[in-house]
Amino acid sequence: MALLNVENLTVGYKTKTGLLKAVNDISFSIEQGRSLGFVGESGCGKTTIGMTLMGLLPENASILQGDIYFNGSNLAGLNDKQWRDFRGREISMIFQAAMNAMNPVIRVDEQIIEAIETHNPEMSKTDINEKVKTLFNMVDIPKDRLKDYPHQYSGGMKQRAIIAMALACNPRLIIADEPTTALDVIVQDQILKEIKKIQKELNTSVVFISHDIAVVADVCEDICVMYGGQIVEKGKREEVFKCPLHPYTKTLLASYLSLDSDANIKVPEIQKAPDLITFNGKCCFAGSCNCCTAKCKSHSPGWVNMSETHQAFCFEDTLKKDNNGR
Numbered sequence: 380m381a382l383l384n385v386e387n388l389t390v391g392y393k394t395k396t397g398l399l400k401a402v403n404d405i406s407f408s409i410e411q412g413r414s415l416g417f418v419g420e421s422g423c424g425k426t427t428i429g430m431t432l433m434g435l436l437p438e439n440a441s442i443l444q445g446d447i448y449f450n451g452s453n454l455a456g457l458n459d460k461q462w463r464d465f466r467g468r469e470i471s472m473i474f475q476a477a478m479n480a481m482n483p484v485i486r487v488d489e490q491i492i493e494a495i496e497t498h499n500p501e502m503s504k505t506d507i508n509e510k511v512k513t514l515f516n517m518v519d520i521p522k523d524r525l526k527d528y529p530h531q532y533s534g535g536m537k538q539r540a541i542i543a544m545a546l547a548c549n550p551r552l553i554i555a556d557e558p559t560t561a562l563d564v565i566v567q568d569q570i571l572k573e574i575k576k577i578q579k580e581l582n583t584s585v586v587f588i589s590h591d592i593a594v595v596a597d598v599c600e601d602i603c604v605m606y607g608g609q610i611v612e613k614g615k616r617e618e619v620f621k622c623p624l625h626p627y628t629k630t631l632l633a634s635y636l637s638l639d640s641d642a643n644i645k646v647p648e649i650q651k652a653p654d655l656i657t658f659n660g661k662c663c664f665a666g667s668c669n670c671c672t673a674k675c676k677s678h679s680p681g682w683v684n685m686s687e688t689h690q691a692f693c694f695e696d697t698l699k700k701d702n703n704g705r
């Protein structure tokens with residue numbers, strides 16, 4: 380049984396101009412100890428997925444359809460108290476821009492102690508202190524920096540401390556939302572290595588969110604490519620990288636590969652993403668797709684299977700046309 384199984388999830392925000400479907404009928408699952416990456420452009424719904432899994436959607440948001448099964452139980456039925464107990468203990472999240480969210484007037488170790496105490500009121504002070512030392516050791520922060528305030532840490536160290544905090548209650552699943560976006564490439568690389576090490580050593584599942592397909596491919600074994608609130612392609616990392624199916628995935632990969640100046644790759648232009656309030660439920664990428672046909676504008680696509688694990692949300696004709704055209 381998968382650790383997390385999300386079925387036909389749709390999440391909407393009430394806005395002044397109407398209901399905005401930020402996540403539109405998505406399904407995915409993750410096994411214990413595996414890593415799954417969500418990649419896609421800004422506004423495609425990545426953070427909304429994370430917040431939904433944490434039961435932290437804002438007041439104006441709601442789950443419009445779908446089920447979220449974690450370890451066999453449907454999270455949709457949890458009340459506030461059950462969510463408080465569940466959050467951090469079973470699933471924890473490294474929030475987007477979290478490293479600026481540490482409390483500046485509380486020492487770093489005290490912030491982690493508080494996270495442990497909240498979920499383990501029965502744990503002794505000595506055990507908690509030991510646990511904090513182990514966590515810092517795990518994320519490679521020297522012991523003598525435990526009592527520092529957050530502003531005394533570099534960006535990379537703050538991000539390591541945030542990861543330690545997320546691990547405080549041994550969650551089975553960690554959601555990491557753009558954990559390295561604000562860091563330089565060398566520190567980014569170190570943090571990604573840290574996340575992979577933790578996943579392996581603790582057998583923690585990881586949902587990794589990023590707009591950068593290279594980063595997702597570095598960390599994750601499985602990839603979901605998102606566009607306009609929908610998953611447009613899913614598969615194992617090698618499948619998506621070696622044999623991208625969906626025209627949007629191909630565009631994403633082309634823009635990544637074109638960074639190599641010798642590659643001489645032409646990147647197709649992407650128009651503005653669809654308005655998620657007026658979107659009519661047909662193909663969300665139709666407006667930018669070189670291979671768009673009349674059907675793409677009038678009918679909703681379906682899942683085209685390349686293998687048991689590799690699928691694209693498109694039409695077979697469109698995929699064929701795309702392959703012939705490039």
Ligand SMILES: Nc1ncnc2c1ncn2[C@@H]1O[C@H](COP(=O)(O)OP(=O)(O)OP(=O)(O)O)[C@@H](O)[C@H]1O
Binds near residue numbers: 392427
């Ligand atoms: N509280 C809110 N009220 C109304 N709309 C919202 C709210 N939060 C997010 N949205 C909208 O939902 C859509 C998805 O937003 P989300 O933050 O999930 O995207 P994202 O993929 O995480 O983007 P980014 O890469 O910029 O972090 C966007 O159109 C966004 O404007």
Ligand SMILES: [Mg+2]
Binds near residue numbers: 425426427475556
């Ligand atoms: Mg986001």
